[in-house]
Amino acid sequence: MGGNIGANIRRLREQRGWSQARLARETCSAAGIAGDPIGRQEISRYETGKRTPREWLPFLAAALKVTVEAVTGPPPALELPAPPLADYLPAGDPLAPLTARGGRRIGSGAVADLRQRVHGLRLADDVIAGGDLVRPALRELRSAVKLYRETSHSEEVGAELLSQIGELAQIAGWIASDAGQYGEAETVYRLGISAARQAGDLTLTGNLAGSLAYQLSNTGREAEGLSLARAALDEAGPDAPPKARALYLDRVAWAETRMGHAQAAMRALGRAGEALAQDTAGAESPGYLYWVDTGELLVMEARAYTELRRPLRAVPLLRDVLGRYDATHTRELALYLSWLAVALMDANEPEEAAAVAERVVSLSAGIASDRTTRRVRVVLDRLAEFRDVPEVRSVLGGVA
Structure with a gap:
């Protein structure tokens, strides 16, 4: 049940577009308590299963505007339009061939x-x-x-x-x-x-499983994502091309990050870098891995540091990558800038964060991407914590 509670809290919080700090504030407000008897770190412990809310459970549910059962029960099946x-x-x-196909031979x-x-x-x-x-x-x-x-x-x-x-x-x-x-x-x-x-094709199988693991890790199914990311790495085996192993380890690192496993995430990132270093001129990799390079690994490392609230590591990495990034890839540019904005806020640099956030909002306008939409919500929600700063008020007022 504890795993369900953590996953449900995170899923319900993200559905509202709230940061962990925002949920902590709303929970205290629902309890009618002034100050911050619980904070962002406590919400993080609940979501990762390191602690159970217990007496705070009804107030968490009230803040999220759901029943207690919605928080403690099994996660609901995704309710989407007919696929x-x-x-x-x-x-x-x-994939079953037709037994009486009699079609042309190719x-x-x-x-x-x-x-x-x-x-x-x-x-x-x-x-x-x-x-x-x-x-x-x-x-x-x-x-x-x-x-x-x-x-x-x-x-x-x-x-x-x-x-x-x-x-x-x-x-x-x-x-x-x-x-x-x-x-x-x-x-x-x-x-x-x-x-x-x-x-x-074991390498391709690993790529597909790793892609699904990445989605699970980002949509409230972190434990499943981590399990599948590890399985994808095992499925490909030690003889997979260096770029492929680097990518699978990258997925493991992100899954560990989403679970709050900082040391395991850093180990996986280190192994990813080692794998990519083996991609010499003579190494053969599938063509679909053309985008896997040092820059992509640095982005994932920076994202992991941002998620783990280590801005002093994240900010320089993101600035370095963004300084060399192809500006024609608007969606990815907006996503990477969103991580920089969050890292700057964690570094207590709200003025610079506001400038980056404004660019994120501008780049994301009109992009039919759920990824950028979700990241814009995260950035603006975090930015609201600094609404007393004039530059921040200006950005928030522009999107109100």
């Missing part, structure tokens, strides 16, 4: 065409947000599954098609997650894991 994936894939096992050329479209979708995701890209991504996934099920091909071509379906599922799942369609993304990821396993 559009059903519109694009056949019922039953979508060869490696069809696989090459599909590979090119998958890569194009991945490049599009660099500059287009999930809300604008999710339906084209699902249509591509349907077409790929249809190609596999309704054509004749050799065993080798079939395995290559399954690998491409797995790659397509990974980027389509990522896009759906960015659009805030978490249930949809999970379904897509699991389809991809099935395809990658059938193809015998």
Whole structure:
């Protein structure tokens, strides 16, 4: 039950867009107590399961405007609109070849065409947000599954098609997650894991499982996220390409961070750096890992330090990365700046944080990304703690 309570508190708090400090204040207010008998650190202990609220439980529920049972019970199933994936894939096992297909026979050329479209979708995701890209991504996934099920091909071509379906599922799942369609993304990821396993592609299986773990870690299912991130690392095995191992360890580090395991997170980050250092000129890595580099590992390290409230480590790292970042990748730029804004507030630099927050809000306007929307809420909520600072009031007034 303790794990449920922690996960529920965090989920309910994030649904309201509150920081841990805000929830602490609201809880004290609900209890009719002046001052701060509980604070951000105590809320953090509740959420990570290190402590149970006990006498504070009814006041936490009152602050969150839910029943006590909603806090202590099992997390509810995600209630999302009917998944559009059903519109694009056949019922039953979508990867089961039709026994009487009798379709045209295809060869490696069809696989090459599909590979090119998958890569194009991945490049599009660099500059287009999930809300604008999710339906084209699902249509591509349907077409790929249809190609596999309704054509004749050799065993080798079939395995290559399954690998491409797995790659397509990974980027389509990522896009759906960015659009805030978490249930949809999970379904897509699991389809991809099935395809990658059938193809015998352990590296791709690890990438898909790690992507799903990352989503779970960010959506109130931290314990599941950590378990799956570790499993993804084990699934790929020690012989996975260096970039792949670096990415899987990066996911483990974030999952540990979200669980509040600072030392374990730092160990995983260190191992990720060691893995990436082995990516020499002769090392072969799948093309879909083109974006995994030292800069990405530094961003994750900075995010971990920010989440763990260590701004003196986070701020220099983020400034270094942002100073070299491609400004055409607006969504990622807004996300990285949001972490810098939070770290600056933790460093008690509200004036500079306000300037960064203003840029985050400006960059995020009109981006159909659930990730940026959630981060803007976090930044503004944290900024409200410094509303007495003129620069902060100006930013908050501009978004009121």
